[in-house]
Amino acid sequence: MSNFPYKVVVGLEIHVQLCTKTKMFCGCAVEFGQPPNSRVCPVCLGMPGVLPVMNKQAFEHSVLVALALNCKIAEFTKWDRKSYYYPDLPKNYQISQYDLPLGANGFIEIPLDGGRTKRIGITRVHLEEDAGKNLHTAGNFSQVDLNRAGTPLLEIVTEPDMSSAAEVRALAVELQRMVRFLGVSVADMQKGHMRFEPNINLVITKDGSEYKTPIAEIKNLNSFRALERSVAVEEQRQLDEFLETGRVMGMGNKTTRGWDDAEQTTVLLREKEEAHDYRYFPEPDLVPVEMNERWLNDIKAGLCELPIKKQMRYVNEYNLSDYDAGVLTAERSTAEFFVQVVDAGGEPKRVCNLLTQAGLKLANEKVCSVAELGITAGNLAELAKMIEAGTVSASAGNTIMQEMVKSGAAPETIAEELNLMQKSDTGELETIVDEIIAANPKAVDDVKSGGKKCKKAHGFLLGQVMQKTKGQANPQIVSQILAEKLN
Amino acid sequence: MQDDLLNMDCRELRDGIAAGRIKSITVAEAVFERIEQYEPIVGAYITTFKEHALAKAEEIDAQITAGKQVGQLAGVPIAVKDVLCTTFGATTCASKILENFHAPYNATVIEKLLSADAVIVGKTNMDEFAMGSSTENSGLKQTVNPWDTSRVPGGSSGGSTAAVAGRLCFAALGSDTGGSIRQPASFCGVVGLKPTYGRVSRFGLVAYGSSLDQIGPITRTVADSALMMNVIAGHDPADSTSVDEKQAPVCDYLEKLDEPVKQLKIAVVPQFNAGAESQVQTAIADAIDVYKNLGAEIIEIEMPHLDYAIAAYYIVATAEASSNLARYDGVHYGHRSENAEDYIEVYSKSRAEGFGKEVKRRIMLGTYALSSGYYDAYYLKALKVRSLIRSDFTKAFENCDCIMMPVSPTTAFKIGEKTDDPLKMYLSDVYTIAANLAGVPAVSIPCGFDENNLPIGLQILAPAFGEDRLLRIARMYEARTDWHKKKPAIV
Numbered sequence: 001m002s003n004f005p006y007k008v009v010v011g012l013e014i015h016v017q018l019c020t021k022t023k024m025f026c027g028c029a030v031e032f033g034q035p036p037n038s039r040v041c042p043v044c045l046g047m048p049g050v051l052p053v054m055n056k057q058a059f060e061h062s063v064l065v066a067l068a069l070n071c072k073i074a075e076f077t078k079w080d081r082k083s084y085y086y087p088d089l090p091k092n093y094q095i096s097q098y099d100l101p102l103g104a105n106g107f108i109e110i111p112l113d114g115g116r117t118k119r120i121g122i123t124r125v126h127l128e129e130d131a132g133k134n135l136h137t138a139g140n141f142s143q144v145d146l147n148r149a150g151t152p153l154l155e156i157v158t159e160p161d162m163s164s165a166a167e168v169r170a171l172a173v174e175l176q177r178m179v180r181f182l183g184v185s186v187a188d189m190q191k192g193h194m195r196f197e198p199n200i201n202l203v204i205t206k207d208g209s210e211y212k213t214p215i216a217e218i219k220n221l222n223s224f225r226a227l228e229r230s231v232a233v234e235e236q237r238q239l240d241e242f243l244e245t246g247r248v249m250g251m252g253n254k255t256t257r258g259w260d261d262a263e264q265t266t267v268l269l270r271e272k273e274e275a276h277d278y279r280y281f282p283e284p285d286l287v288p289v290e291m292n293e294r295w296l297n298d299i300k301a302g303l304c305e306l307p308i309k310k311q312m313r314y315v316n317e318y319n320l321s322d323y324d325a326g327v328l329t330a331e332r333s334t335a336e337f338f339v340q341v342v343d344a345g346g347e348p349k350r351v352c353n354l355l356t357q358a359g360l361k362l363a364n365e366k367v368c369s370v371a372e373l374g375i376t377a378g379n380l381a382e383l384a385k386m387i388e389a390g391t392v393s394a395s396a397g398n399t400i401m402q403e404m405v406k407s408g409a410a411p412e413t414i415a416e417e418l419n420l421m422q423k424s425d426t427g428e429l430e431t432i433v434d435e436i437i438a439a440n441p442k443a444v445d446d447v448k449s450g451g452k453k454c455k456k457a458h459g460f461l462l463g464q465v466m467q468k469t470k471g472q473a474n475p476q477i478v479s480q481i482l483a484e485k486l487n
Numbered sequence: 488m489q490d491d492l493l494n495m496d497c498r499e500l501r502d503g504i505a506a507g508r509i510k511s512i513t514v515a516e517a518v519f520e521r522i523e524q525y526e527p528i529v530g531a532y533i534t535t536f537k538e539h540a541l542a543k544a545e546e547i548d549a550q551i552t553a554g555k556q557v558g559q560l561a562g563v564p565i566a567v568k569d570v571l572c573t574t575f576g577a578t579t580c581a582s583k584i585l586e587n588f589h590a591p592y593n594a595t596v597i598e599k600l601l602s603a604d605a606v607i608v609g610k611t612n613m614d615e616f617a618m619g620s621s622t623e624n625s626g627l628k629q630t631v632n633p634w635d636t637s638r639v640p641g642g643s644s645g646g647s648t649a650a651v652a653g654r655l656c657f658a659a660l661g662s663d664t665g666g667s668i669r670q671p672a673s674f675c676g677v678v679g680l681k682p683t684y685g686r687v688s689r690f691g692l693v694a695y696g697s698s699l700d701q702i703g704p705i706t707r708t709v710a711d712s713a714l715m716m717n718v719i720a721g722h723d724p725a726d727s728t729s730v731d732e733k734q735a736p737v738c739d740y741l742e743k744l745d746e747p748v749k750q751l752k753i754a755v756v757p758q759f760n761a762g763a764e765s766q767v768q769t770a771i772a773d774a775i776d777v778y779k780n781l782g783a784e785i786i787e788i789e790m791p792h793l794d795y796a797i798a799a800y801y802i803v804a805t806a807e808a809s810s811n812l813a814r815y816d817g818v819h820y821g822h823r824s825e826n827a828e829d830y831i832e833v834y835s836k837s838r839a840e841g842f843g844k845e846v847k848r849r850i851m852l853g854t855y856a857l858s859s860g861y862y863d864a865y866y867l868k869a870l871k872v873r874s875l876i877r878s879d880f881t882k883a884f885e886n887c888d889c890i891m892m893p894v895s896p897t898t899a900f901k902i903g904e905k906t907d908d909p910l911k912m913y914l915s916d917v918y919t920i921a922a923n924l925a926g927v928p929a930v931s932i933p934c935g936f937d938e939n940n941l942p943i944g945l946q947i948l949a950p951a952f953g954e955d956r957l958l959r960i961a962r963m964y965e966a967r968t969d970w971h972k973k974k975p976a977i978v
Contacts, residue, residue, distance in 0.1 A: 042590075048590065048815075049590065053727055083810055279854065279857035281866060284698035284728075284807055287727050
């Protein structure tokens with residue numbers, strides 16, 4: 001029934017928890033998963049008489065992200081109080097930035113299919129303190145855990161430049177990769193380090209006119225899957241609603257919705273945009289922050305080649321597929337380790353395969369990055385060379401890599417110890433091939449007949465040789481010998 | 488003997504104790520004996536720490552006997568306004584909402600007093616959350632003026648000034664947001680200094696108007712204020728608004744105190760003084776004559792924006808207060824209503840029950856001023872007025888060393904006289920508010936009495952971080968007059 005063409009319009013609000021040692025305005029440790037209210041002090045508890053002191057590192061981290069997002073960095077920025085009452089907010093105001101965010105008017109390039117990219121505008125980047133958590137697990141009252149209260153939280157607001165759920169996901173993933181590259185956030189979704197709030201509506205063309213559906217904001221999404229699914233589901237819901245009711249965007253009809261993961265639907269939270277009055281005013285307990293050139297340059301020194309640039313460079317420079325380059329550049333240390341191994345003489349594609357297959361599997365098991373597996377770039381380059389030269393098979397390469405992690409030994413030593421060196425000695429292999437030919441007359445006939453069964457029979461004989469040599473024969477050489485002998 | 492002891496100034500007392508001539512414990516016992524006798528009349532304290540204080544005094548004596556170095560306030564009994572957080576005793580802000588609140592930390596100034604070996608006697612009464620000009624807004628008790636017990640001591644630091652005037656301690660700390668040190672100091676005939684904003688750490692001072700609040704000394708002499716400043720002034724990393732000492736060095740305020748300021752140029756603001764009672768005007772004029780006789784040059788200046796100070800102040804202060812007091816919600820600490828059915832009621836009922844009338848009034852005013860649609864007309868405008876007042880001061884100080892004016896248009900008024908008319912009460916802050924808006928230091932010193940034998944205060948205002956010269960100017964007058972030596976009848 002829906003034959004009307006339409007466009008989806010999505011803007012995103014993202015909160016990123018910064019990985020500073022201490023909280024935004026006090027000296028409490030930022031630690032996840034600690035006993036409730038064990039990482040608190042009078043300041044983050046909002047006790048009478050306390051005063052905030054700005055965490056300079058959090059500010060610098062934020063400026064770094066704003067720079068990476070191509071924002072204009074404010075020379076003068078200040079703190080504001082945002083007032084609202086909620087039990088997880090000890091002071092009943094949040095210290096945030098209102099009219100002078102630390103960064104504004106930037107953009108981010110996001111990767112799309114087939115190596116294409118799209119530029120999404122960044123409206124603003126500002127820093128604020130996180131709230132605590134209300135817990136509703138104990139009978140007929142609620143409890144408040146304030147460990148998270150006062151944690152530095154970066155808020156990034158994009159322009160409504162995304163036009164599909166896939167683009168929204170791509171931006172989220174790109175941003176995660178970026179903040180990890182910059183070393184400013186662990187960006188662990190499961191720990192709530194990144195939270196997303198998409199604003200969605202549709203522009204529908206009907207009978208030559210354009211209709212805009214009311215904007216819906218989906219609150220508090222903390223996985224890429226939920227983010228992508230909720231946008232897709234909301235897109236359909238808005239289309240259905242429009243076809244049914246014809247409702248269009250108007251004053252105050254923005255709704256707030258939640259995501260029901262079990263039902264895979266968005267649910268209405270607030271019908272009308274509540275007339276929130278946060279009574280923002282400048283925080284008198286903190287002094288404004290003035291950015292000078294020297295400080296900005298010091299922060300800029302922390303910039304690095306951003307993941308998307310690196311990914312595109314790896315495609316061009318190392319002849320990798322866009323997919324492989326994407327996997328390698330998901331983590332900065334992996335990407336940098338890759339280059340070290342290549343520089344040590346490893347053939348890029350071989351190195352890439354080792355890192356993205358055995359390497360990532362091992363890193364997952366050990367819960368570390370590929371670069372932290374304890375393999376030197378030199379040894380890994382050596383292994384890649386051995387595979388390239390046919391000294392060991394690709395599959396043996398994976399086994400050797402596993403042993404390298406365990407023992408730290410050189411790949412050749414391991415290959416010899418485990419008898420994984422491929423036999424490329426033609427003389428020795430010829431003898432074995434002769435034995436196999438003698439033992440399998442039927443297959444030999446099939447090969448010689450050159451019919452349909454030829455290829456299969458060749459493969460069978462090759463398999464027999466490999467079995468006999470316990471996989472140590474170089475299959476290419478065996479294949480060559482077989483062909484010579486049977487033609 | 489005991490009265491002689493209680494009438495000593497802090498410096499003499501400290502030197503006597505440090506030299507072993509006077510026992511700290513003797514002084515502490517004398518103070519508590521006096522508190523037992525007169526506190527029921529004056530009502531200066533919310534809490535006293537007899538046991539704690541006597542133990543501290545004995546400890547100081549023991550240190551002196553052992554030949555150890557002692558601090559600048561060794562053995563001096565000092566009272567602190569109950570708006571300063573202490574780990575000992577409750578910190579109530581004279582509010583029912585914090586009646587049983589025990590702070591988990593000491594304010595920076597409390598730490599400084601303790602490390603100077605002061606003996607903290609108790610915590611003094613005040614207008615609830617420092618909002619008021621008579622201490623009648625205390626949610627916990629009434630304090631009277633030692634000069635006339637039917638009158639108010641002024642406010643909001645009325646407990647501190649009454650305790651100092653009534654010899655219930657030797658010196659005290661107060662806080663001043665719009666005159667809360669200077670006005671009660673003038674009503675009680677003592678010295679009260681509001682330092683420059685940023686000179687003394689606010690960490691641990693329960694906030695009323697954060698951009699205006701400043702802690703300062705209340706003493707019987709100018710020298711004692713200088714001594715107290717030597718202990719409490721300075722940068723505190725815990726207070727971002729406390730000023731870097733590289734920008735504005737802290738000095739020894741006692742060192743040159745007795746050196747008169749040469750070629751002193753004093754400005755007066757005739758347009759402004761006219762609003763004071765005639766007896767107050769006369770006393771101020773006489774005080775300025777004393778300076779004239781000392782060779783000072785007197786100039787008349789205009790400060791065109793001072794007329795708007797009260798309006799601007801009651802917007803800025805209440806706006807900040809509405810936000811600062813939001814945390815008293817019954818959720819985390821302090822009074823929680825027993826009648827609340829859900830969390831919204833925990834807020835509304837706890838706050839309705841815990842806060843007094845004036846506090847509620849100011850929260851309402853401030854909330855209104857910050858509300859969307861009103862922000863520009865009220866808060867933003869008030870900030871503009873504030874910066875105009877600041878530039879009035881900057882211009883004025885280009886041509887003079889200090890400005891002199893009354894502290895209050897009247898002397899101490901009767902208890903209950905203004906409680907039904909909040910606006911009338913607000914107007915009594917007319918002379919003191921500008922110093923807070925501009926952030927400059929100002930002192931109130933005794934300069935005479937009215938026909939009812941009630942003290943009158945002279946206010947001297949100086950450029951930012953000019954406390955040293957300000958105190959020297961005050962001392963010039965004090966050295967020539969005896970007003971500060973007069974004692975209330977009950978003493």
